[in-house]
Amino acid sequence: MMYVYFLAGLFASAAMVFALLTLLAISLRNNWNHANRFRVSFLAPVLLAAAIVYFCVTEFVPRVFDLVHMAGHHYDVADIDLQKSSPGRSFLIADGLPYYFMPGTFDKNSRGRFQVMFTPGTRFIVHATYLEDSAEK
Numbered sequence: 001m002m003y004v005y006f007l008a009g010l011f012a013s014a015a016m017v018f019a020l021l022t023l024l025a026i027s028l029r030n031n032w033n034h035a036n037r038f039r040v041s042f043l044a045p046v047l048l049a050a051a052i053v054y055f056c057v058t059e060f061v062p063r064v065f066d067l068v069h070m071a072g073h074h075y076d077v078a079d080i081d082l083q084k085s086s087p088g089r090s091f092l093i094a095d096g097l098p099y100y101f102m103p104g105t106f107d108k109n110s111r112g113r114f115q116v117m118f119t120p121g122t123r124f125i126v127h128a129t130y131l132e133d134s135a136e137k
Contacts, residue, residue, distance in 0.1 A: 003070065005102045006124055010067060013059040017052060024048040062121035075117040075126055083111050101125035 027044040030036050069075065078094075085094035090103050099118060105128055106114075113131040118124055 002102050002126060006063075006066075006070065010060075010063045013055065013063055017055055017060050020048055020052045020055065024052065066119035066121040066124060069119050069121070070126070076120050077115060077117055079113055079115050079131065081113050082106065097123060099123045099125055101128070 024045055027041070027048060031042060031045060036042055080092070080094040080099070082092070082094075085092045087106060091098055091100045092106075093099075099116065100122060101124065105125060112133045115129045115131055116125045117127040119126065
């Protein structure tokens with residue numbers, strides 16, 4: 001189920017990039033045909049190109065590289081103390097780095113140390129193993 005969740009995120013980011021590319025083609029066609037209704041709409045291709053680059057760099061390309069790591073089962077390992085981290089619904093921040101996981105991986109009130117296996121690009125947690133209770137309380 002975890003792989004389906006990861007692939008759904010990959011396909012969603014790919015769909016977003018391709019939708020932005022479609023909007024870019026439409027706005028470029030309007031510019032070439034001088035069919036813009038507003039003067040500001042001449043800047044739409046520049047803004048769309050910036051959005052495409054941003055989402056490719058932050059979402060799509062790291063997920064594609066992580067797909068290669070998931071296919072080869074090459075993961076990074078880290079120990080995370082949930083007592084010191086701030087977990088959200090599908091992400092947590094530990095040691096200043098965000099880690100993403102499928103909802104339901106950690107219980108809502110789970111505390112203690114976990115060893116997590118995650119992909120290196122997007123830090124998507126593939127497997128979490130409970131180690132022990134935290135030393136600090």
